Amino acid sequence: MAKIERLEDIQAWQTARELRKTVYRLTKTKPFASDFAPVDQIRRAAISVGSNIAEGFERGGNREFIQFLSHAKGSAGEIKDQLYCALDEAYVTQAQFDQTYQLAEGVSRLIGGFMTYLRKTEITGHKFDHGTPPANPKLKTQNLKP
Numbered sequence: 001m002a003k004i005e006r007l008e009d010i011q012a013w014q015t016a017r018e019l020r021k022t023v024y025r026l027t028k029t030k031p032f033a034s035d036f037a038p039v040d041q042i043r044r045a046a047i048s049v050g051s052n053i054a055e056g057f058e059r060g061g062n063r064e065f066i067q068f069l070s071h072a073k074g075s076a077g078e079i080k081d082q083l084y085c086a087l088d089e090a091y092v093t094q095a096q097f098d099q100t101y102q103l104a105e106g107v108s109r110l111i112g113g114f115m116t117y118l119r120k121t122e123i124t125g126h127k128f129d130h131g132t133p134p135a136n137p138k139l140k141t142q143n144l145k146p
Contacts, residue, residue: 007057012110016050016072019103023079026100032091042082048075049107062118069115076108 007013023046026032027039049072056068083101086092092100 007054010053010057010114012069012072012107012114013050013053013057015103015107015110016053016076019076019079019100019107020046020050022100022103026086026092026096031089032086035089035091038082038085038089038091042079042086045075045078045082048072049079053111062121066115066118069111069118073108073111073115076104076111079104080108 004010023042027043033039052068052072052075056065056072059065059068080101083092083097083104087094087097
């Protein structure tokens with residue numbers, strides 16, 4: 001089983017990064033780029049997915065991590081809705097919609113699976129230890145892959 005030692009090892013974060021890059025590429029093209037409100041909204045949601053995974057990872061305990069993962073999952077859902085808006089307004093092609101929607105759906109599934117894993121594991125992170133703090137202050141869940 002692979003170890004999660006740093007943020008970049010988390011598959012959900014890697015996929016969120018790819019989703020963010022895809023959203024930025026889409027929103028730089030005309031006519032999408034000219035409609036500032038939906039561009040801002042979908043970009044902010046795309047930023048939020050990876051940022052919430054990162055912030056939760058750094059918190060030091062599963063309870064907070066799960067809370068931030070939940071926010072990230074919600075932002076992935078927001079991206080899916082914004083993609084429908086872009087499709088309805090002919091800002092994206094069906095192929096662009098499908099590709100980006102699949103990325104959003106994929107990251108949502110990865111986050112959901114990670115949340116399920118963290119809820120079931122007995123390893124809760126150093127914040128919830130009642131004994132001696134671990135030698136390595138990083139999350140204990142880093143030794144396990146979702």
